[in-house]
Amino acid sequence: MNIRLSKKHGVNPSLMYCYICGEEFGVALVGRLPGDEEAPRRMTNTNTLCERCRKVIDNGAIFIIEVKDGESGNNPLRTGRLIGLKEAAWKRFFTAPIPDGRISFMENTPYEMLFSEIEHDTD
Numbered sequence: 001m002n003i004r005l006s007k008k009h010g011v012n013p014s015l016m017y018c019y020i021c022g023e024e025f026g027v028a029l030v031g032r033l034p035g036d037e038e039a040p041r042r043m044t045n046t047n048t049l050c051e052r053c054r055k056v057i058d059n060g061a062i063f064i065i066e067v068k069d070g071e072s073g074n075n076p077l078r079t080g081r082l083i084g085l086k087e088a089a090w091k092r093f094f095t096a097p098i099p100d101g102r103i104s105f106m107e108n109t110p111y112e113m114l115f116s117e118i119e120h121d122t123d
Helices: 051-058 087-093 108-115
Strands: 013-017 024-029 062-067 078-085 103-107
Touching: 051 062, 062 108, 078 087, 078 108, 103 108
Parallel strands: 062 103
Antiparallel strands: 013 024, 062 078
């Protein structure tokens, strides 16, 4: 792999974090960007997952990530709570098809109604 070095920023590193849980897990060496811009301090996308979340998805789970009521879009404001459901549980709870990438966002109010009794892992 060749990296075109930035004249201003060298390898131009950016801290990678998991799109699902937010855990920091690596460094991206971005190199030269258009206009020799500095790389963002933190980066993620729907394909950037930590080992733990990737393993959960690879084992067939679907993540539901709780977001603030009224939020929408590709990266809405999260509350920090999430849950992984097996495919059978998804089909029991929802009529909607399994989401692309096995990641779904749910506003706080319905999330609380469905999952308030479940103890969430805080690790």
